[in-house]
Amino acid sequence: xxxxxxxxxxxxxxxxxxxxxxxxxxxxxRYWFNVPAVIILNEIxxxxxxxxxxVSKNVWDNPLSEVFRAFPKVKVQTIERDYDxxxxxxxxxxxxxDRGVSVLLPRDIDSLPTLEEYKYVRAFEDSQCVVGTIRxxxxxxxxxxxxxxxxxxxxxxxxxxxxxxxNFDMYYASRPDEYGSDQNLMIRTFTSEESFTKTxxxxxxxxxxxxxxxxACIHANLExxxxxxxxxxxLAVTATTTGTSWLGEPCDSRGMLLNYLLDLKPQxxxxxxxxxxxxxxxxxxx
Numbered sequence: 278x279x280x281x282x283x284x285x286x287x288x289x290x291x292x293x294x295x296x297x298x299x300x301x302x303x304x305x306x307r308y309w310f311n312v313p314a315v316i317i318l319n320e321i322x323x324x325x326x327x328x329x330x331x332v333s334k335n336v337w338d339n340p341l342s343e344v345f346r347a348f349p350k351v352k353v354q355t356i357e358r359d360y361d362x363x364x365x366x367x368x369x370x371x372x373x374x375d376r377g378v379s380v381l382l383p384r385d386i387d388s389l390p391t392l393e394e395y396k397y398v399r400a401f402e403d404s405q406c407v408v409g410t411i412r413x414x415x416x417x418x419x420x421x422x423x424x425x426x427x428x429x430x431x432x433x434x435x436x437x438x439x440x441x442x443x444n445f446d447m448y449y450a451s452r453p454d455e456y457g458s459d460q461n462l463m464i465r466t467f468t469s470e471e472s473f474t475k476t477x478x479x480x481x482x483x484x485x486x487x488x489x490x491x492x493a494c495i496h497a498n499l500e501x502x503x504x505x506x507x508x509x510x511x512l513a514v515t516a517t518t519t520g521t522s523w524l525g526e527p528c529d530s531r532g533m534l535l536n537y538l539l540d541l542k543p544q545x546x547x548x549x550x551x552x553x554x555x556x557x558x559x560x561x562x563x
Contacts, residue, residue, distance in 0.1 A: 278379040280326040287333035287365035299527045309341045314530035317538040331368035347548035366459035378433045385427030387527040392512045393483045396499040407432040409479030413524040418488040423468045426460040484523040532560035
């Protein structure tokens with residue numbers, strides 16, 4: 278049985294201006310900032326998980342795609358599908374229909390894990406729930422934020438086709454034609470049946486979110502979750518260096534934080550230093 282953390286990476290066709298919480302909303306390279314950091318952090322936090330990146334074919338036209346050569350064990354799968362908006366964000370749900378996947382954690386490439394996320398993942402693994410989400414920002418409430426696509430959790434083998442659908446193509450075909458279709462599709466699929474959510478959905482409100490869900494579900498208790506010292510220390514440095522105040526907040530891990538992580542995983546520093554453009558972009562110390 279595999280445990281997976283999945284990401285989507287694609288070249289944006291436009292940069293949406295409504296993201297008032299995003300300091301880098303006008304930076305075309307913003308989705309590349311954290312690629313090395315998320316790989317290293319997840320290796321430290323969740324060593325039993327495999328990482329997979331679902332990328333659009335135009336990603337390989339970007340010179341920054343060379344960064345993946347530094348991490349040969351990470352799976353990068355090119356998806357030969359065209360898109361207009363944010364449809365590629367749905368691709369990270371593909372393992373939901375793969376056999377032998379016990380846990381799937383779809384995540385956003387522009388943010389980093391926190392201590393609360395680590396605790397939630399361990400609580401979700403130990404729970405009887407098969408779907409869940411973390412809500413961390415004050416806006417993460419109401420019908421459009423019942424789930425956060427990049428802060429969700431699934432146990433694919435335990436979710437019936439009657440809930441998730443019979444295959445990814447059917448799921449993908451039912452997406453709405455709008456920005457944020459990944460999240461809207463997820464909410465519609467996994468939170469519509471209270472007979473399901475009241476026993477199988479694990480919700481967790483943290484940071485700046487204080488509201489309960491308006492549908493029946495299970496509420497996560499993170500107080501008793503044990504955290505290894507290394508994980509606690511690494512996440513403390515991550516939080517201090519990025520200055521983020523809520524889980525999922527976009528950040529830039531290049532420079533100081535990345536070099537701290539490379540000191541913990543020095544095998545990757547050599548790989549990142551081979552390419553001058555990559556080394557310069559990520560601020561890898563010599």
